[in-house]
Amino acid sequence: MRTTLTTANRAARGARSAGRHTTRTTRAVLAAVTASALALTAAGCGGGGEGDGKDGESGGEGKSAVTVDLPKLKGEKLQVAAVWTGAEQKNFKAVLDEFEKRTGAEVSFVPTGDSISTFLGTKIEGGQPPDIALLPQVGALKQFAAQGKLKPAGEEAQEQLEKNFSQGWRDLGAHEGKQYGVYFKAANKSLVWYNTAAFENAGVEEPGTWDEFLDTARTVSDSGVAPVSVGGADGWTLTDWFENVYLSQAGPEKYDQLAEHKIKWTDPSVKEALETLGELFGDKTLIAGGPGGALQTEFPKSVTQTFAGGDAPEAAMVFEGDFVAVNITSDTEAKIGTDAKVFPFPAVGDESPVVSAGDVAVALKDGKGPQALLTFLASTDAAEIWAKAGGFISPNKELDLKAYPDDVQRDIAKALIEAGDDFRFDMSDQAPASFGGTKGEGEWKALQDFLKNPDDVAGAQKRLEAEAAKAYKD
Amino acid sequence: MTTATAGGAATPGAPPPVTKKPVTKKGVTGTRAWIAACFLLPALVLLAALVVYPIGYSVVRSFFDTEGTAFVGLDNYGELFSDPGTRTALKNNLVWVIVAPAVSTALGLIYAVLTERVRWGTAFKMIVFMPMAISMLAAGIIFTLVYQQDPERGVANAVWTGVHDTFSESSAYPGARPRPNAGIEKTAGGSFTTGETVRAGDPAGLPLVGIPPAEVPKDAAQAVAAKPDGEQVTGTVWLDFTPGGGGEAGVIDRGEKALAGVKVEAVRGGEVVASAESGEDGTYSLPASASGAQLRLPGSNFTEAYNGINWLGPNLVTPAIIGSYIWMWAGFAMVLIGAGLASVPRELMEAARVDGANEWQVFRKVTVPLLAPVLAVVTVTLMINVLKIFDLVYILAPGATQSDANVLALQLYLLSFGTDAEQGVGSAIAVVLLLLVVPVMAFNIRRMRRERRP
Numbered sequence: 001m002r003t004t005l006t007t008a009n010r011a012a013r014g015a016r017s018a019g020r021h022t023t024r025t026t027r028a029v030l031a032a033v034t035a036s037a038l039a040l041t042a043a044g045c046g047g048g049g050e051g052d053g054k055d056g057e058s059g060g061e062g063k064s065a066v067t068v069d070l071p072k073l074k075g076e077k078l079q080v081a082a083v084w085t086g087a088e089q090k091n092f093k094a095v096l097d098e099f100e101k102r103t104g105a106e107v108s109f110v111p112t113g114d115s116i117s118t119f120l121g122t123k124i125e126g127g128q129p130p131d132i133a134l135l136p137q138v139g140a141l142k143q144f145a146a147q148g149k150l151k152p153a154g155e156e157a158q159e160q161l162e163k164n165f166s167q168g169w170r171d172l173g174a175h176e177g178k179q180y181g182v183y184f185k186a187a188n189k190s191l192v193w194y195n196t197a198a199f200e201n202a203g204v205e206e207p208g209t210w211d212e213f214l215d216t217a218r219t220v221s222d223s224g225v226a227p228v229s230v231g232g233a234d235g236w237t238l239t240d241w242f243e244n245v246y247l248s249q250a251g252p253e254k255y256d257q258l259a260e261h262k263i264k265w266t267d268p269s270v271k272e273a274l275e276t277l278g279e280l281f282g283d284k285t286l287i288a289g290g291p292g293g294a295l296q297t298e299f300p301k302s303v304t305q306t307f308a309g310g311d312a313p314e315a316a317m318v319f320e321g322d323f324v325a326v327n328i329t330s331d332t333e334a335k336i337g338t339d340a341k342v343f344p345f346p347a348v349g350d351e352s353p354v355v356s357a358g359d360v361a362v363a364l365k366d367g368k369g370p371q372a373l374l375t376f377l378a379s380t381d382a383a384e385i386w387a388k389a390g391g392f393i394s395p396n397k398e399l400d401l402k403a404y405p406d407d408v409q410r411d412i413a414k415a416l417i418e419a420g421d422d423f424r425f426d427m428s429d430q431a432p433a434s435f436g437g438t439k440g441e442g443e444w445k446a447l448q449d450f451l452k453n454p455d456d457v458a459g460a461q462k463r464l465e466a467e468a469a470k471a472y473k474d
Numbered sequence: 475m476t477t478a479t480a481g482g483a484a485t486p487g488a489p490p491p492v493t494k495k496p497v498t499k500k501g502v503t504g505t506r507a508w509i510a511a512c513f514l515l516p517a518l519v520l521l522a523a524l525v526v527y528p529i530g531y532s533v534v535r536s537f538f539d540t541e542g543t544a545f546v547g548l549d550n551y552g553e554l555f556s557d558p559g560t561r562t563a564l565k566n567n568l569v570w571v572i573v574a575p576a577v578s579t580a581l582g583l584i585y586a587v588l589t590e591r592v593r594w595g596t597a598f599k600m601i602v603f604m605p606m607a608i609s610m611l612a613a614g615i616i617f618t619l620v621y622q623q624d625p626e627r628g629v630a631n632a633v634w635t636g637v638h639d640t641f642s643e644s645s646a647y648p649g650a651r652p653r654p655n656a657g658i659e660k661t662a663g664g665s666f667t668t669g670e671t672v673r674a675g676d677p678a679g680l681p682l683v684g685i686p687p688a689e690v691p692k693d694a695a696q697a698v699a700a701k702p703d704g705e706q707v708t709g710t711v712w713l714d715f716t717p718g719g720g721g722e723a724g725v726i727d728r729g730e731k732a733l734a735g736v737k738v739e740a741v742r743g744g745e746v747v748a749s750a751e752s753g754e755d756g757t758y759s760l761p762a763s764a765s766g767a768q769l770r771l772p773g774s775n776f777t778e779a780y781n782g783i784n785w786l787g788p789n790l791v792t793p794a795i796i797g798s799y800i801w802m803w804a805g806f807a808m809v810l811i812g813a814g815l816a817s818v819p820r821e822l823m824e825a826a827r828v829d830g831a832n833e834w835q836v837f838r839k840v841t842v843p844l845l846a847p848v849l850a851v852v853t854v855t856l857m858i859n860v861l862k863i864f865d866l867v868y869i870l871a872p873g874a875t876q877s878d879a880n881v882l883a884l885q886l887y888l889l890s891f892g893t894d895a896e897q898g899v900g901s902a903i904a905v906v907l908l909l910l911v912v913p914v915m916a917f918n919i920r921r922m923r924r925e926r927r928p
Contacts, residue, residue, distance in 0.1 A: 114873075121891035201687060203719010222653070222683035222715050235873050285651070285684065292784065295874045296623045312688035440876025441888070448874040
């Protein structure tokens with residue numbers, strides 16, 4: 001699940017800001033000084049506050065009670081790698097800052113660019129992996145775990161996991177019975193966000209089924225606004241389109257089979273799903289900029305063109321996960337709940353699909369530091385920090401829903417927690433990375449070709465199957 | 475051994491016997507071989523560790539499978555040349571090697587020769603050379619902005635659409651279309667034609683939709699139904715869409731705007747028999763002679779705004795990236811050629827001018843031949859540089875066209891790392907790249923040797 005990948009942000013791939021280090025160090029030192037001062041006071045009072053993370057809490061912001069014990073890690077340096085850029089990166093750094101404050105460790109963030117497994121691959125080969133990586137693809141976790149590149153979660157982290165996460169989310173972070181990952185961030189990827197002004201102008205309501213959705217789109221198109229904004233320059237948005245249609249139309253059993261490549265992509269169910277998707281992609285009046293324009297639209301732009309521009313937006317609806325909220329708040333002036341609203345992905349078959357995804361934190365190095373960070377990321381405290389900032393859904397069931405900044409996000413989070421283990425994980429994220437998670441390759445590329453030429457369903461299926469066969473190695 | 479015998483035989487101060495050959499233990503400069511070896515050792519160790527060993531290992535690795543355990547012979551090479559992705563990469567590399575150094579050198583030559591005669595030559599040279607100071611990565615990011623499709627954001631398309639729009643007119647209602655199921659069909663040239671014929675005295679409505687609210691003129695009047703007139707063919711062109719919804723399709727509802735300035739033609743048997751333009755209230759009237767004809771809305775009403783060139787689309791992506799490379803490296807070529815030019819004896823050119831040669835002849839017959847060695851060095855250096863091109867392509871090519879822009883070094887990277895890496899094939903590509911560079915290197919070394927000779 002990639003989120004904010006603007007072109008400018010790609011710069012971050014290579015350029016790691018050196019300047020940040022100095023401020024980091026000062027802050028860490030300050031935190032350490034405060035911590036030791038507090039510890040001294042505590043010791044003076046007669047209690048041996050041994051390794052008690054609570055001491056590090058400098059009570060400036062009036063945070064809620066601390067729910068996790070962390071060791072002191074003064075002087076330790078940790079590296080965390082994730083795909084996040086822009087607002088997401090900023091919010092995640094706030095979480096890391098809190099960790100620094102509590103433990104005294106120094107944490108640096110390394111942005112990895114689009115292809116995180118390729119990035120980590122080079123780092124592992126070079127013997128310099130980051131301590132913690134947040135993998136957006138569960139498939140990558142399984143592969144790295146199978147290759148023995150990951151370190152299992154320690155006792156403290158497991159304790160937090162058992163306390164805070166349902167079985168389904170825990171299992172997603174495990175491989176062959178061993179717990180490796182902590183699902184820090186989840187995403188509900190079955191949402192359609194819409195511009196309320198465009199809907200009002202066209203006089204349409206939230207559609208419930210795929211046919212209603214197409215009708216709505218046509219009416220909106222007649223009103224002069226392109227109905228659907230597709231961020232086709234990023235292949236992962238297209239895989240999400242397909243997955244939602246497929247899950248709803250072919251059902252969960254088939255979905256699981258296709259995810260494991262037990263049925264081929266040349267299956268009639270895939271054909272049906274692609275044809276359904278073609279009803280939308282094939283009508284150039286329904287896609288903002290037509291298929292050619294959509295292929296040049298990165299995900300962040302697909303959001304901004306829907307919600308920026310006041311009365312005259314370039315598009316009325318954009319499909320993607322809850323994290324669209326981040327882009328709406330940071331890149332546009334639209335207000336979530338009034339200007340921007342959301343409805344569940346329309347039901348193609350009997351029921352609306354619920355496709356979820358998430359970023360799983362894994363440790364690539366042994367040691368107290370990485371384990372402590374893993375533990376922290378599994379805690380409710382960490383989830384709360386980002387939840388407050390918005391654009392974040394936590395699979396942590398202990399997290400108070402009040403932490404979310406608005407009703408829209410609260411409802412999305414509530415739906416996710418209430419769904420319990422009854423969800424389907426993003427199919428492309430379960431696939432080997434070269435098929436489901438690499439720019440310009442595999443499913444990403446095949447679906448981009450399909451968007452360009454939606455009439456050629458058979459050709460798209462053949463390409464998908466050829467790529468899948470190569471990646472699954474069967 | 476020779477040292478010992480030499481030391482034993484030669485008495486201090488005595489001239490060495492003629493039969494002895496001290497040359498064997500001393501180099502030309504008089505250094506002992508082992509001292510030379512000592513000095514060379516650090517460099518040799520580094521070379522061996524950083525260059526020879528990796529090359530050797532890559533060659534060995536290229537004969538093994540994905541896990542690196544089973545010997546597969548030349549299978550990886552076979553896969554390499556049968557894989558369409560790698561073949562595209564090879565083809566693109568070829569285009570790169572031919573085009574990029576040639577154009578960069580040619581531009582560099584032109585810049586160098588011209589800047590010699592301009593008063594502000596140094597300033598100009600500095601500006602042209604500046605892109606060299608930027609890393610490839612930064613240049614890549616700059617050019618992703620330059621090549622943005624949207625003319626509002628991408629410089630390349632801003633210029634291009636600017637030129638284009640100077641020569642073509644924009645339409646009144648770009649992107650508008652008749653309401654579906656209104657009996658008006660799309661016909662050639664982006665025009666729309668009614669299925670039925672019109673008659674005088676029976677007003678024909680032409681309902682259009684798909685006009686963005688911002689594109690409808692603010693002062694557009696409420697559309698009115700045209701009055702039936704026995705002498706004329708009349709009707710209304712209007713925006714058949716009620717803001718907020720609720721309007722009836724094909725009927726002029728309250729709040730639906732008139733569309734003024736839409737051209738309406740009456741066509742009979744492919745011939746335009748009459749034409750009119752809709753007025754302020756959306757109505758139009760054609761003479762009675764149009765009775766029995768079909769109505770056509772010519773495509774000129776709806777031509778969409780020109781959106782520029784898709785620079786990073788599948789067809790242009792490689793030339794576009796080469797363009798950004800030339801932007802960077804033409805300056806480099808210019809500086810080297812400029813230096814060469816400075817050492818060219820002026821008298822030869824002056825002599826040619828005195829002999830009556832014009833500037834072009836001086837350039838062709840004197841300057842270029844004298845500069846040939848420099849030009850060759852520049853071209854060859856750029857060729858080596860271009861063969862390993864990676865960063866620009868990696869940054870610039872969008873996901874949808876990355877495979878169209880692929881080059882060997884990028885394919886190597888994509889194949890070799892990640893969760894399902896194929897390091898065997900990756901190594902094979904590395905070896906092929908090396909083999910491609912070797913002849914160019916050999917050429918360069920040969921000419922350096924030749925130049926060193928007096």
